Structure formats: C-alpha cells, structure tokens
Amino acid sequence: MEYLFASAVGVLTAGGVYLLLRLRSFPVILGLTLLTYAVNLFLFASGRLTLNLPPVLDSGLSGYADPLPQALVLTAIVISFGMTAVVVMMALGAWLITDDDGMNMTGEEAPDRASGPHDASEDRR
8 A cells, every 4th residue: 555655646746747847837737736735645644554543542542643744734735725826826817918828938038028018908809
C-alpha cells in the first residue's frame, strides 16, 4: 500500500511540475492544483497510514492515528482553495485585458498589444 501511495504522490508531483512549466495560464492553474493535492497526500502520509484506529488515545486500544497531519491537511486544503481562487482571478483579468492566456517569457511586448489595455466591449459589437 505504501508503494501505491508513494507512486500516486510522485505522479501528481510530476504532472503538476510539467503543467506549471507551460506557457498558458490554465495549465499552470491545473499544475498548481495537482501540486497541492500531492502535498496534501504527503502530509497525510506523514502521520502513518493506519486503519481502524481512533484519532485520539483510547484506554482499550494500543495505538492511535496521529491527528496533527489530518489538521495540517485540512488547513492546506483551505489555503490551496484560496490561492487557486486568487490565481484564477489574476489569469481571468489578464485574459480579459489581452484576449490571450499566454505568458510572454521574453519580456518583449507583442506588436499588436503595445497600444495598451484592450477593451473587451469593442469585440462584442
């Protein structure tokens, strides 16, 4: 089971890094989401994978599941949701201004975009 779990974390991390390196904003958002899933699984696995054990020490049982990684994962889910919402809004704003979701990595402005912000209402007429 540990091998399958570690493989899932590795595949999610590899897919997330691959998508983060794309030059479009939507794949970058998906890559960021995959990386947060990989980190959540890694944090959850840090508390040992146990079955049928209570999250707190009980007098009748010899073991317990560590509740700290579960709390960390819940916190990470909330933070990743907020971060994803911010990145989506930034990408949507950039797309509305430029009508393109590509990221220019050369630092040069495109010739047709050099005139300033694009008014999206002009295209709807």
